[in-house]
Amino acid sequence: MNWDDTTDTPAPERLVGASADREDQAVEAALRPKDLDEFIGQEKVREQLDLVLRAARARGATADHVLLSGAPGLGKTTLSMIIAAEMGAPIRITSGPAIQHAGDLAAILSSLQEGEVLFLDEIHRMSRPAEEMLYMAMEDFRVDVIVGKGPGATAIPLELPPFTLVGATTRAGLLPPPLRDRFGFTAHMEFYEPAELERVIHRSAHLLDVEIAAAGAAEIAGRSRGTPRIANRLLRRVRDYAQVKADGVITKEIAAAALSVYEVDSRGLDRLDRAVLQALLKLFAGGPVGLSTLAVAVGEERETVEEVAEPFLVREGLLARTPRGRVATPAAWAHLGLTAPHGATGGATGGNGQQDLFGT
Numbered sequence: 001m002n003w004d005d006t007t008d009t010p011a012p013e014r015l016v017g018a019s020a021d022r023e024d025q026a027v028e029a030a031l032r033p034k035d036l037d038e039f040i041g042q043e044k045v046r047e048q049l050d051l052v053l054r055a056a057r058a059r060g061a062t063a064d065h066v067l068l069s070g071a072p073g074l075g076k077t078t079l080s081m082i083i084a085a086e087m088g089a090p091i092r093i094t095s096g097p098a099i100q101h102a103g104d105l106a107a108i109l110s111s112l113q114e115g116e117v118l119f120l121d122e123i124h125r126m127s128r129p130a131e132e133m134l135y136m137a138m139e140d141f142r143v144d145v146i147v148g149k150g151p152g153a154t155a156i157p158l159e160l161p162p163f164t165l166v167g168a169t170t171r172a173g174l175l176p177p178p179l180r181d182r183f184g185f186t187a188h189m190e191f192y193e194p195a196e197l198e199r200v201i202h203r204s205a206h207l208l209d210v211e212i213a214a215a216g217a218a219e220i221a222g223r224s225r226g227t228p229r230i231a232n233r234l235l236r237r238v239r240d241y242a243q244v245k246a247d248g249v250i251t252k253e254i255a256a257a258a259l260s261v262y263e264v265d266s267r268g269l270d271r272l273d274r275a276v277l278q279a280l281l282k283l284f285a286g287g288p289v290g291l292s293t294l295a296v297a298v299g300e301e302r303e304t305v306e307e308v309a310e311p312f313l314v315r316e317g318l319l320a321r322t323p324r325g326r327v328a329t330p331a332a333w334a335h336l337g338l339t340a341p342h343g344a345t346g347g348a349t350g351g352n353g354q355q356d357l358f359g360t
């Protein structure tokens with residue numbers, strides 16, 4: 001496998017952050033499923049992809065270009081490697097931010113072997129000229145390399161061997177339609193169900209040679225935010241705790257105790273998520289409150305609250321973004337074990353699910 005990615009390794013992140021930190025990158029290779037049968041969940045995507053790949057193999061052809069969209073850590077890189085493995089093809093890995101000039105892309109494309117899989121992560125972040133070069137490469141397996149500058153510049157056509165582009169994006173909506181249309185198969189990856197994450201955790205525990213009880217895996221799965229990468233990361237932290245504080249076996253109690261040390265609660269909220277909810281409930285009676293005011297109250301940047309904490313709180317149904325500001329839902333009061341003050345705009349009558357939240 002070839003790594004062309006020259007972007008910086010991201011700094012270590014929150015324990016429940018979905019992007020890969022350095023430790024993830026070091027261990028993930030060992031935990032990646034190697035073929036479609038080993039890949040857990042995403043049934044529809046697997047079934048459809050299986051058909052696409054089998055048909056291409058039967059024709060002796062290169063597989064169609066594939067676009068994978070979905071949040072970080074759901075298995076896009078893993079699937080691209082599986083596509084290459086299933087096609088018996090080598091894979092080259094790069095990313096949109098690493099391709100700033102059309103020449104960068106031309107260099108990669110012109111060195112591809114026949115049938116090779118080119119994985120382009122964060123394809124929505126590629127520069128415009130590179131993107132335009134990619135259109136022709138995808139469609140005609142040809143690029144025009146521009147030599148020289150100004151009026152004397154000439155385009156030299158360069159034939160490419162047939163290849164399969166696997167593009168990955170967290171933001172499919174940001175892709176220009178001409179690019180989106182050139183993919184023969186598009187798959188959207190969903191967040192995983194807790195039962196699927198339990199299977200991911202059991203599989204990883206087996207590979208890491210860690211003993212884990214079913215209830216221990218369920219405890220970790222429930223806190224993993226629907227994301228295999230987070231499940232694997234939490235498993236490693238729980239393994240440390242089990243090794244230091246117990247006999248190395250992960251039980252439900254050990255998992256819960258370990259994750260409370262790391263301040264990851266029963267729904268996967270961390271310190272920042274809870275600070276935002278607590279401020280919203282305790283200082284602003286559940287809202288509505290403006291984002292900037294909320295950010296000042298928790299001592300964080302506005303962007304941090306908006307981009308780091310809020311998406312998961314919204315997805316979990318704990319916080320709503322309304323035109324009048326941020327509002328806590330009844331589930332938020334219940335989750336923090338608080339009772340809404342009578343008459344609070346974002347108010348509920350407590351943790352019993354009765355509420356008049358949007359009735360005002």
Ligand SMILES: Nc1ncnc2c1ncn2[C@@H]1O[C@H](COP(=O)(O)OP(=O)(O)OP(=O)(O)O)[C@@H](O)[C@H]1O
Pocket residue numbers: 018019020027028029031032033038039040041042071072073074075076077078079121200228229232
């Ligand atoms: N379906 C799955 N079954 C088992 N393990 C999985 C699955 N999906 C992902 N994983 C594990 O989760 C980790 C992260 O997966 P991967 O790197 O493929 O995510 P990604 O979507 O490419 O993330 P990013 O968008 O940050 O590049 C890997 O270690 C992989 O082993």
